[in-house]
Amino acid sequence: MSNVSSTVSIAFADSATMLRRRLRHMLRYPTLILTAAGVPVAILLLFVYVLGGALGDGVGTAGGMSYVDYVVPGVVLMTVATAAQGTAISVSIDMTEGIVARFRTMAIARVSVLTGHVLGSLIQTMLSIAAVVGVALLVGFRPTAALGEWLGAIGVLAMIVLALTWLSVALAMVAKSVATASNMLTPLMILPMTGSGFVPTDSMPTGLRWFAEYQPFTPFIETLRGLLMGTPMGDGLILTVGWCAAIGLGGYLWAKRLYNREPTR
Amino acid sequence: MTTHLHSPAVAATAVHKSYGDHVVLDGVDLDVPSGTVFALLGPNGAGKTTMVQLLSTLIRADSGQMRICGHDVDREPDAVRAAIGVTGQFAAVDGFLTGEENLMLMADLNRLPRRERWRCAVDLLERFELTDAAGMPAVTYSGGMRRRLDLAMTLVGKPRVVFLDEPTTGLDPRSRRTMWDVIRRLVTDEGVTMFLTTQYLEEADRLADRVAVLHRGRLVAEGPPEELKRQVGDGHVTLRFADPDEYDAAARILDVISRDESALTLKVPGRGDVGSLRRLLDRLDHAALTVDELRIHTPDLDDVFFVLTGDPTARQEPIR
Ligand SMILES: Nc1ncnc2c1ncn2[C@@H]1O[C@H](COP(=O)(O)OP(=O)(O)OP(=O)(O)O)[C@@H](O)[C@H]1O
Ligand SMILES: [Mg+2]
Numbered sequence: 001m002s003n004v005s006s007t008v009s010i011a012f013a014d015s016a017t018m019l020r021r022r023l024r025h026m027l028r029y030p031t032l033i034l035t036a037a038g039v040p041v042a043i044l045l046l047f048v049y050v051l052g053g054a055l056g057d058g059v060g061t062a063g064g065m066s067y068v069d070y071v072v073p074g075v076v077l078m079t080v081a082t083a084a085q086g087t088a089i090s091v092s093i094d095m096t097e098g099i100v101a102r103f104r105t106m107a108i109a110r111v112s113v114l115t116g117h118v119l120g121s122l123i124q125t126m127l128s129i130a131a132v133v134g135v136a137l138l139v140g141f142r143p144t145a146a147l148g149e150w151l152g153a154i155g156v157l158a159m160i161v162l163a164l165t166w167l168s169v170a171l172a173m174v175a176k177s178v179a180t181a182s183n184m185l186t187p188l189m190i191l192p193m194t195g196s197g198f199v200p201t202d203s204m205p206t207g208l209r210w211f212a213e214y215q216p217f218t219p220f221i222e223t224l225r226g227l228l229m230g231t232p233m234g235d236g237l238i239l240t241v242g243w244c245a246a247i248g249l250g251g252y253l254w255a256k257r258l259y260n261r262e263p264t265r
Numbered sequence: 266m267t268t269h270l271h272s273p274a275v276a277a278t279a280v281h282k283s284y285g286d287h288v289v290l291d292g293v294d295l296d297v298p299s300g301t302v303f304a305l306l307g308p309n310g311a312g313k314t315t316m317v318q319l320l321s322t323l324i325r326a327d328s329g330q331m332r333i334c335g336h337d338v339d340r341e342p343d344a345v346r347a348a349i350g351v352t353g354q355f356a357a358v359d360g361f362l363t364g365e366e367n368l369m370l371m372a373d374l375n376r377l378p379r380r381e382r383w384r385c386a387v388d389l390l391e392r393f394e395l396t397d398a399a400g401m402p403a404v405t406y407s408g409g410m411r412r413r414l415d416l417a418m419t420l421v422g423k424p425r426v427v428f429l430d431e432p433t434t435g436l437d438p439r440s441r442r443t444m445w446d447v448i449r450r451l452v453t454d455e456g457v458t459m460f461l462t463t464q465y466l467e468e469a470d471r472l473a474d475r476v477a478v479l480h481r482g483r484l485v486a487e488g489p490p491e492e493l494k495r496q497v498g499d500g501h502v503t504l505r506f507a508d509p510d511e512y513d514a515a516a517r518i519l520d521v522i523s524r525d526e527s528a529l530t531l532k533v534p535g536r537g538d539v540g541s542l543r544r545l546l547d548r549l550d551h552a553a554l555t556v557d558e559l560r561i562h563t564p565d566l567d568d569v570f571f572v573l574t575g576d577p578t579a580r581q582e583p584i585r
Binding site for chain 2: 010013014017020021024025028029097098099101102103104105106107108262
């Protein structure tokens, strides 16, 4: 009876059910989506209108493009990081709910609770990114991407979001409280800034530059910028795929193990 | 599907569970025949919830064996989960979803045939008097409503064995009676096996075919509720006097279980029925003694523990 294909179809059906549950939560409290997009939009405006004048000179000599065009990929990745923090908070809250104890006593695909969260967050994050890009277009963002590049950019972003979301689900379950869960994700917010998101890395002091060149957000940003603005990507895409596979798979296995461990109250 | 018609619904042997140094269950044996109601009686901290969590695959025992409908809890957790429904001590509903959405969620997860899902939800809402509140988020429900929704959700999957951890704690008398009716009907109409925990002797007496009493990690009594009640006796009456001299005089002429000098109260045996109360008052009248206050005391968990263990109090929570 329990062959592989029925196990897989049960996992799909249960994950879809859990995703519906997650989407219902989101629709009931839509302010969460707006908050997730609000912070990056504010940062975008800050960089373009307040700091852009000063920073733009340095960038202009490096890339020959306007500052808003340069900064959008970094802001998009900040959106991803902000949303990952939101995911950690909502997973952390959810794990304390009685309903999750009920799920544990039911004959369902165990990981589906987590899959529902991850897929829900993926949808929510992509919507937030769309909002941020929409605002960017209004303030002068002029990407050179054609349809193929746009699709590529969406695919790369979905891959990054998926990987970081699994990581944040795992971190949320390691944390003993909602506040800790939220704090654990804060470093993720700093990474886009210490990569090539807002200024080119060769303008940084040596130590930081070394870090910036090897941390995952730099290839993420270079790939995205390459796809949207036609700048050279180098080995950005390969590095991005590698990082995402490592972070995503690691996060998935870790989260799954944490969920299967005995619940402590 | 293998059926296990002849195996008991719940069977446990020598179950041990400790948290650090704190031994919660110290060798518990249980045997609940299919289609019966079993009540696990114990005060706060006795380990009732722990027992339910062990049997429902939420936590693992340190040692011992447990089977539900013939399936080993440790080795076949999914078969066990498919056979059981659990209503834990604290409401396990999704507060952000409405009552109806909660039930639909359960219908989806139990993978009921598509056409039946909606009808199942509507039926349960009606049966648990939640139809009017069906469209409201569960966070807005009262404690009693949440408890009913919780049980309704447990029943969606048509479980063979239902665990109810303190199903009526915190409910008002009317809701408690509704809950009792629902539980009894589930057993008589659908042949469900019911494993419930409670702190109330009365509840165990009303609902259960067999009762077990948990004390210091072991079962100190097990049997039909009548047996337990016979052991515990009829209960008692407390009399309070305003005057110390009258209190002394009454203590001399009555058959006293215990006395409290400072509160001027006496405990005397008695069921509290009209005949025996009248005889008691007549004797006091005859001796020209005035009772300030009289209270009838039906046997409760304290009496059970006093009789079974000699401990004056039922409390078992470690002092922290
Ligand atoms: N996860 C845990 N970690 C440490 N101690 C625990 C844990 N769970 C239960 N205990 C301890 O085990 C004992 C039994 O707890 P349990 O919840 O099973 O009691 P109970 O009979 O259900 O009590 P109540 O009537 O208050 O619900 C208590 O002393 C409790 O402190
Ligand atoms: Mg309990």
